[in-house]
Amino acid sequence: xxxxxxxxxxxxxxxxxxxxxxxxxxxxxxxxxxxxxxxxxxxxxxxxxxxxxxxxxxxxxxxxxxxxxxxxxxxxxxxxxxxxxxxxxxxxxxxxxxxxxxxxxxxxxxxxxxxxxxxxxxxxxxxxxxxxxxxxxxxxxxxxxxxxxxxxxxxxxxxxxxxxxxxxxxxxxxxxxxxxxxxxxxxxxxxxxxxxxxxxxxxxxxxxxxxxxxxxxxxxxxxxxxxxxxxxxxxxxxxxxxxxxxxxxxxxxxxxxxxxxxxxxxxxxxxxxxxxxxxxxxxxxxxxxxxxxxxxxxxxxxxxxxxxxxxxxxxxxxxxxxxxxxxxxxxxxxxxxxxxxxxxxxxxxxxxxxxxxxxxxxxxxxxxxxxxxxxxxxxxxxxxxxxxxxxxxxxxxxxxxxxxxxxxxxxxxxxxxxxxxxxxxxxxxxxxxxxxxxxxxxxxxxxxxxxxxx
Numbered sequence: 001x002x003x004x005x006x007x008x009x010x011x012x013x014x015x016x017x018x019x020x021x022x023x024x025x026x027x028x029x030x031x032x033x034x035x036x037x038x039x040x041x042x043x044x045x046x047x048x049x050x051x052x053x054x055x056x057x058x059x060x061x062x063x064x065x066x067x068x069x070x071x072x073x074x075x076x077x078x079x080x081x082x083x084x085x086x087x088x089x090x091x092x093x094x095x096x097x098x099x100x101x102x103x104x105x106x107x108x109x110x111x112x113x114x115x116x117x118x119x120x121x122x123x124x125x126x127x128x129x130x131x132x133x134x135x136x137x138x139x140x141x142x143x144x145x146x147x148x149x150x151x152x153x154x155x156x157x158x159x160x161x162x163x164x165x166x167x168x169x170x171x172x173x174x175x176x177x178x179x180x181x182x183x184x185x186x187x188x189x190x191x192x193x194x195x196x197x198x199x200x201x202x203x204x205x206x207x208x209x210x211x212x213x214x215x216x217x218x219x220x221x222x223x224x225x226x227x228x229x230x231x232x233x234x235x236x237x238x239x240x241x242x243x244x245x246x247x248x249x250x251x252x253x254x255x256x257x258x259x260x261x262x263x264x265x266x267x268x269x270x271x272x273x274x275x276x277x278x279x280x281x282x283x284x285x286x287x288x289x290x291x292x293x294x295x296x297x298x299x300x301x302x303x304x305x306x307x308x309x310x311x312x313x314x315x316x317x318x319x320x321x322x323x324x325x326x327x328x329x330x331x332x333x334x335x336x337x338x339x340x341x342x343x344x345x346x347x348x349x350x351x352x353x354x355x356x357x358x359x360x361x362x363x364x365x366x367x368x369x370x371x372x373x374x375x376x377x378x379x380x381x382x383x384x385x386x387x388x389x390x391x392x393x394x395x396x397x398x399x400x401x402x403x404x405x406x407x408x409x410x411x412x413x414x415x416x417x418x419x420x421x422x423x424x425x426x427x428x429x430x431x432x433x434x435x436x437x438x439x440x441x442x443x444x445x446x447x448x449x450x451x452x453x454x
Contacts, residue, residue, distance in 0.1 A: 200217075226363075228360060228365075228368070231356070231359060231360040231363060232360060232368075234356060235357060235360050235370070238352065238353055238356055239353060242353065243378070243382070246346070246379075246382050250338075250382055251389055251390060251393055252393070253338050254275075254333060254335075254386065254390050255272075255390050255393040255394045255397060256397075257333070258271050258272055258390065258394060259394055259398075265394070268394050268398075269394055272390040272391035272394055273391055275387055276387045276388050276390070276391070278331060278332040278333075279383060279384055279387040280387075283332060283384050284384065285381075285384045285385065332383065332387065334383075339379070346375055346378075350373050350374070350375045350378070353373045354373055357371075357373065358372075
């Protein structure tokens with residue numbers, strides 16, 4: 001207690017101002033003690049004045065303290081201030097880390113909504129119904145299922161279960177803890193270290209040349225294609241155009257020839273179906289030629305040389321060209337006249353395809369080479385593929401609306417008057433315009449009353 005009284009007395013003397021100084025003088029102390037007390041009192045007064053004049057917190061930085069303690073501005077910049085300003089202008093300040101905007105939380109206490117008695121009763125009724133339904137559902141389970149569900153609930157909601165953290169730091173700590181536990185169990189021992197590498201299964205294939213594999217990868221990475229790929233696209237496009245035109249022409253001609261023999265629509269379609277069955281017997285559909293691998297260094301192969309004539313072809317060759325094509329159950333429908341008319345075009349097209357194939361085989365690898373084309377083989381394939389479509393073509397032609405003779409005439413469409421012989425264009429050609437003065441009614445009366453010359 002005495003120590004506290006001494007401290008209180010000293011504080012009163014130091015903070016008392018003039019009253020404290022007068023109390024020191026009147027206390028009857030010695031001169032040395034008076035001098036020490038007065039000096040201490042003046043220092044305390046100076047410090048309190050400075051604090052009152054410059055209330056700087058302890059957390060303020062050096063720059064803030066320097067600005068607060070600097071002398072007032074008198075219109076002249078000091079040398080140290082100029083140097084500091086030039087240094088700050090020469091080096092821009094570093095940008096601090098971006099901070100996410102703070103979450104605005106409404107701290108106001110809100111009053112809960114008062115629920116009515118009916119609402120509380122409805123909620124209680126729903127809870128009771130849910131509780132009863134849960135008991136019935138649990139009663140329908142077997143003993144084994146109940147034990148498994150009880151064990152699951154005890155693991156999830158037991159007293160020793162850790163709660164899931166709600167912050168990112170807590171989640172990171174939980175993840176690190178589980179990773180460390182897995183490492184302690186040895187779960188990461190069999191995993192290869194380093195960044196994952198995508199391996200190509202063809203890299204270790206002994207049947208692929210290393211140089212060819214590297215070149216193919218270079219071409220693939222640079223999105224390039226070798227010349228034989230472009231040539232292959234050209235060949236496939238030419239083959240597609242030739243076969244499409246050949247099949248369309250033969251389908252149109254065969255449907256017209258079968259329909260021209262007369263009979264009802266059902267009889268014409270039955271004739272086409274009979275031709276389809278004959279095609280399946282004498283000329284069955286075969287595998288595509290592109291799927292057959294044929295050596296290109298031989299000339300006696302069936303794919304390169306002229307195909308061996310089939311029995312149906314021999315019969316068609318023995319028949320006279322002037323004979324009318326017949327449709328019987330023994331052989332399919334053929335028209336030698338149509339083949340003779342289209343022979344020049346088809347031979348020229350086959351020659352062009354073989355020329356493109358020859359150029360392609362010279363630059364393509366051995367496994368990608370294609371066989372040459374044969375005219376008779378293309379015709380047999382066309383007949384076999386078009387035969388099932390002829391019946392439907394006949395039906396569509398019969399159901400299509402007929403065109404009049406005037407609509408089928410070449411040239412631009414004509415109007416109604418032009419169809420009946422009135423040529424509007426010819427009438428327009430006989431109309432002439434002139435800039436001379438026309439002979440009118442006034443000129444007529446002048447000539448009428450003019451006296452005749454004697």
